[in-house]
Amino acid sequence: MIARQVPRRAMLKATGLAALGAGLSACASRRAGSLVSLEPPRRFARVHVSEDRIIRTVVGLRPFRASGFVVRVENVGDKTVVHNYGHGGGGITLSWGTSALAVDEAWKTGERRFAVLGCGAVGLASARLLQQRGAEVTIYAKDLPPQTTSNIAGGQWAPTSVMDRNRRTAESDALLVRAARLSHRSFQQLPAAEFGIRWLENYVLSDEPLEQWWEQELVRDLYPEWRELGPREHPFPARYARRFTTMLVEPPIYLSAMLRDVRLAGGRVVVRELASREQVQQLPEPVVVNCTGLGAKALFGDDELEPVKGQLTFLLPQPEVDYMVITEGLYMFPRRDGILLGGTFQHGVWSLDVDEDARRRIVAGHRALFDGMH
Ligand SMILES: Cc1cc2nc3c(=O)[nH]c(=O)nc-3n(C[C@H](O)[C@H](O)[C@H](O)COP(=O)(O)OP(=O)(O)OC[C@H]3O[C@@H](n4cnc5c(N)ncnc54)[C@H](O)[C@@H]3O)c2cc1C
Numbered sequence: 001m002i003a004r005q006v007p008r009r010a011m012l013k014a015t016g017l018a019a020l021g022a023g024l025s026a027c028a029s030r031r032a033g034s035l036v037s038l039e040p041p042r043r044f045a046r047v048h049v050s051e052d053r054i055i056r057t058v059v060g061l062r063p064f065r066a067s068g069f070v071v072r073v074e075n076v077g078d079k080t081v082v083h084n085y086g087h088g089g090g091g092i093t094l095s096w097g098t099s100a101l102a103v104d105e106a107w108k109t110g111e112r113r114f115a116v117l118g119c120g121a122v123g124l125a126s127a128r129l130l131q132q133r134g135a136e137v138t139i140y141a142k143d144l145p146p147q148t149t150s151n152i153a154g155g156q157w158a159p160t161s162v163m164d165r166n167r168r169t170a171e172s173d174a175l176l177v178r179a180a181r182l183s184h185r186s187f188q189q190l191p192a193a194e195f196g197i198r199w200l201e202n203y204v205l206s207d208e209p210l211e212q213w214w215e216q217e218l219v220r221d222l223y224p225e226w227r228e229l230g231p232r233e234h235p236f237p238a239r240y241a242r243r244f245t246t247m248l249v250e251p252p253i254y255l256s257a258m259l260r261d262v263r264l265a266g267g268r269v270v271v272r273e274l275a276s277r278e279q280v281q282q283l284p285e286p287v288v289v290n291c292t293g294l295g296a297k298a299l300f301g302d303d304e305l306e307p308v309k310g311q312l313t314f315l316l317p318q319p320e321v322d323y324m325v326i327t328e329g330l331y332m333f334p335r336r337d338g339i340l341l342g343g344t345f346q347h348g349v350w351s352l353d354v355d356e357d358a359r360r361r362i363v364a365g366h367r368a369l370f371d372g373m374h
Pocket of ligand 1: 059060061063085086087088089090091092093094117118119120121123140142144148150151152153156157158272273274291293295296299311312343
């Protein structure tokens with residue numbers, strides 16, 4: 001999911017820009033006298049934002065590393081540990097891709113019995129990929145769905161906010177592209193409805209010209225229907241708008257389907273916290289895939305890992321809303337378990353407490369946005 005979207009001054013104003021959308025209903029426009037579009041007008045259901053429609057507010061900690069996620073082999077005593085963690089704000093998105101890379105490494109050992117540490121999106125994808133190769137898998141995890149950080153994720157497919165732009169290298173770019181492409185394909189191989197996956201239009205909005213996001217530029221072809229929109233081509237109170245289409249992967253549905261599949265394929269799931277490398281060494285399986293997310297900081301001493309606190313408020317579901325919106329400091333995803341309103345990105349904050357000021361800001365910002373639609 002995307003951390004920084006548009007220039008600072010670009011907060012949406014609910015007033016003053018309404019006129020920009022006038023004429024949206026026109027189903028055809030003329031340029032130099034010729035008819036250029038015959039698309040029927042697209043209808044946008046308005047999101048109803050009010051305090052009395054709130055059903056919950058949740059907080060999660062993104063497992064962020066400035067230099068990017070880790071896929072790496074380490075020997076711990078007589079065990080081979082394949083690390084697969086540190087996906088920041090894109091762990092649902094990248095889960096199948098980095099897991100494919102990690103499983104390739106694990107398979108090279110020649111062993112066929114594996115421990116997977118962690119039962120979030122990354123651990124579950126690693127477990128399924130190992131099982132698909134015929135391996136015997138045991139998951140060890142302190143928390144299972146619905147208690148993981150992966151359950152808090154919004155679920156937009158977007159390999160963004162996964163590392164610090166200033167730490168990019170040719171290698172990290174290549175790794176990100178590879179993981180993103182593998183993952184994008186894997187999500188499409190799943191039965192979409194059963195796994196809570198849908199393709200939805202995204203509208204990125206601003207009153208300032210929109211920046212390009214470097215992560216998106218790396219894999220632009222994975223964002224179909226990308227287009228900069230003119231003011232008459234969308235109903236939102238914003239001067240600039242960009243549209244593209246992505247998958248929305250709804251974590252509550254997706255993670256429980258994944259866990260069910262792990263179990264159906266004979267996987268064992270052990271609820272257990274591992275406190276040290278020594279305890280990892282004592283596991284019966286010879287190869288360990290470490291998908292402990294932020295937990296890897298303490299368990300394997302990765303000082304670079306830091307939390308990025310995120311907070312989401314959910315409103316009553318509105319099944320008629322079929323688009324996502326992203327603007328500075330705000331985003332809306334229409335999930336079956338509620339209209340999700342985000343969000344916050346607080347580096348280095350470990351608290352899981354709801355920030356009431358942030359909640360009010362997020363709700364008020366979305367209210368202004370959707371009340372300003374025409
Ligand atoms: C508000 C918010 C919005 C987000 N939106 C998106 C989004 O739209 N798209 C997207 O792709 N990503 C999003 N993310 C990021 C995403 O949630 C994470 O990148 C992802 O969940 C990381 O998955 P994971 O499996 O590595 O970690 P987790 O889901 O945290 O799973 C870690 C597992 O390891 C276990 N574990 C940890 N330590 C130990 C230990 N010592 N012993 C045993 N078990 C241990 C845990 O119990 C858990 O089972 C969002 C995150 C937040 C907070």
